[in-house]
Amino acid sequence: MATAELILGLLSGGPAHGYDVKRGHDAWFPDSRPLAFGQVYTTLGRLERDGLVEVVEKTSAGGPDRTVYAITTKGRQHLRDWLHDAVPPAWGSADEMLRKLVTAVRTGGDAAGFLARQRAGHLRRIRELQESPPGEDPTAGLVRSYIVAHLDADLRWLDTALERLTDDKETRR
CATH class of the missing domain: 1.10.10.10 (Winged helix-like DNA-binding domain superfamily/Winged helix DNA-binding domain)
Structure with missing residues (x-):
């Protein structure tokens, strides 16, 4: 930031x-x-x-x-x-969520459990944001929609990650 x-x-x-x-x-x-x-x-x-x-x-x-x-x-x-100046696209950056998942996979941790907990947390946060008014400030709605869009993108990625991990396990059997 x-x-x-x-x-x-x-x-x-x-x-x-x-x-x-x-x-x-x-x-x-x-x-x-x-x-x-x-x-x-x-x-x-x-x-x-x-x-x-x-x-x-x-x-x-x-x-x-x-x-x-x-x-x-x-x-x-x-x-x-x-x-x-425009903000450069964030290619290749790894936030904490990705770091935790990669670490769980590489160390034999419960990657699927982590993904499920992360998904539940994201859904909870989206519900919180959608249930309360964004406020009077004209930019509050912009900030809110940005956060929700990013959480939604994370949810799609979490689903894809779980699908890939599940497919990889089935392929190895």
Whole structure:
């Protein structure tokens, strides 16, 4: 995930401190994993180091320090460049699901059981997403449909993988 560029996008609406950046991210992607505070502050530190954001205010007001960040001209250009470039197709990448399956097959683990559990988890997540409204934000529906489409593609792959593993076992008999 392009966390740095997402943070630049969030800051393009105006200066904010880390807590607001985290809340903004989580509002933009309500059906995804929340952004961790540590990741926000680490990324803001790197962006500041690289001249893409700057500190515009520091306050403590009797509580924890609050640092307010703003996107710089260089940061806006970086964001424009990032938004302009197409994302390369993910050919040959192996996510955790594929890694677990290959490991189960190669080590004699319960690959079919893993596939069944994974399939049930995907179906459960699709039902959760379809049963609750996506929210008022106009992009929430886009995010939701993207997630569901990917889960659906995973389900088709899980079925194909189980079919292949079953066919391979029968062929070896």
